[in-house]
Amino acid sequence: MTSRTYDTIVIGSGPAGEGAAMKLAKAGQRVAVVEVHDAVGGGCTHWGTIPSKALRHSIQMLADYRRNPLFQHTQHQIEAAFPDLLRAADTIINEQVRTRYRYYQRNRVEVVFGRARFLDPQRIEVQRPGGIAEQLQARHFVIATGSRPYQPDDVDFSHPCVYDSDSILALQYTPRSMTIYGAGVIGCEYASIMAALDVKVNLVNTRDRLLSFLDDEITDALGYxxxxxxxxxxxxxxxSYVETRDDGIVLHCASGKKFKTDILLWANGRTGNTHELALDAIGLTANTRGQIEVNKSYQTTHPHIYAVGDVAGPPALASASYDQGRFVGAHIADGSCDWTLIEEFPTGIYTVPEISSIGRSERELTALQIPYEVAQADFKSIARAQITGHTVGMLKLLFHRETLEILGIHCFGEQAAEIIHIGQAIMSQPGAGNNLRYFTETTFNYPTMAEAYRVAALNGLNRLF
Known part of the structure; x- marks a missing residue:
């Protein structure tokens, strides 16, 4: 059996693994990335962020076309089935894979395709395609294997009408109806996507409101x-249980409610991909959700073995995972890191319309007894929104009544995930640099969606007395 030695081996080529590998390679280390699938990019590229957002974009374009008065005479002639829209995402996925693979080649990072498992704290075995096995050893390891949809044992996911957020991307027809169990980010995104295709959707939420980590006004707007x-x-x-039939499924709830639809999308949680790593061989144990406990430097109980991304637990966002990977890469290369990960990071939820937020919500500020005021701009009054026809939504700034410090930003509407970054940059300024007046004392291009910050800031200042 062959054996090769590296400075660091990264297991997984998603955002977290890529971030670590690039940082280490640029530090002069000899790095290998082990990827279980036949292409780099991880679940983010192949089953999660990229395909679902590409699908959402295609559906948004279709909706914009149908709404545009210029095409009223042909709008009903355009029909698009779910598989047609998915094919549009294939081009994007393939280009993402080519781009990411060029990164590895350019930085001389070796990509090893196969399934990794630990033999001891310094060695892994990689089962290559075709049954060939080889051993790799390194001074450091980064576990960045991502996550997969959680599948309870009592639900038959082999049934052709039962899907999770990975397998739904292989759906070969547009169903007439579907039940989504779980109203988290994934559930809400697919509810809005499928509803835009005129699919009758039941969204079954295990909690008392949608996306309870967001500002209440935003989630109320989403629900509406x-x-x-x-x-x-x-x-x-x-x-209570899922009844599978030849003509669909019936979701039975503990309350006695029943939901019969063509298909079921199970969107209730995710599990870290640690089950095949043989963690017991190195004395590590994952929790019931497949996640590995780490310290603030993302080290496991073995200081030379790190875990980043979904396998390290929340926030399990592609953006945060990439930063975690870069942080760990710097920690391994230098023995420490001279920068820290930000505590306030934006969330982007690609429903129709989009949602994005950063900082505190009204509920949190009220509980903390912080004197705040609301600055708000409705998109229906923004010229750019009127031009594009995307007038649904708003930008909401929460700021301290006395210091004018921006405490939270919440956006609901088209381009929300882009708009949020302007406010994020101001929130991150030290001291008096974080001030609502910045938006009233600067000049924005006109017409733009960014102008909503000026409108909101003026609205907020007018509320003070």
Whole structure:
């Protein structure tokens, strides 16, 4: 059996693994990345962020076309089935894979395709395609294997009408109806996507409101617009069992409610991909969700073995995972890191319309008894939104009444995930640099969506007395 030695071996080529590998390679280390699938990019590129957002974009373009008065005479002639829209995402995925692979080649990072498992704290075995096995050893390891949809044992995911957020991307037809169990980020995104295709959607939420980590006003707006699209939302429901039939599925809830639809999308949680790593061989144990406990430097109980991204637990966002990977790469290369990961990072939720937020919500500020005020701009009054026809939504700034420090930013509407970064940059300024007046004392291009910051800031200042 062959054996090769590296400075660091990264297991997984998603955002976290890529971030670590690039940082280490630029520090002059000999790095190998082990990828279990036949292409780099991880779940983010192949089953998660990229395909679902490409799908959402295609559906948004279709909706924009149908809404545009210029095409009223042909709008009903355009029909798009779910598989057609998915094919549009294939081009993007392939280009992402080519781009990421060029990064590895350019930085002389060796990519090893195969399934990795630990033999001891310094060695792994990689089962290559075709049954060939080889041993790799290194001074440091970075576990960045990502996560997969959680599948309870009592749900038959082999049934052709039962899907999770990975397998739904292989759906070969547009269903007439579907039930989504789980109203987290993935559940809400797919509810809005499928509703835009005129699919009758039941969104079954295990909690008392949608996306409870967001500002209440934003989630209220999301719920309203989902219902406007025809989505039926049921809160505080837990499943009892799933009945599979030849003509669809029936989700039985503990409350006695039943939901019969063509398909079921199970979107209730994710599990870290640690089950095949043979962690017991090195004395590590993952929790019930497949996650590995780490310290603030993302080190496991073996200081030379790190875990980043979804396998290290929340926030399990592609953006944060990449930064964690870079942080760990610097820690390994230098023995320490002269920068820290930001505590306030934006969330982007690609429903229709989009949601993005950073900082505190009204509920949190009220609980902390912080004197705050609200600055708000409705998109219906923004010229750029009127031009594009995307007038649904708002920008909401929460700021301290006395210091004018921006405490939270919440955006609901088209381009929300882009708009949020302007406010994020100001929030990150030290001392008096974080001030609402910045938006009233600078000049924005006109017409732009960014102008909403000026409108909101003036609205907020007018509320003071």
């Amino acid at each position: 617009h989902l219902r406007q699209q025809g989505v039926v939302i049921r809160h505080n429901e837990t499943y």
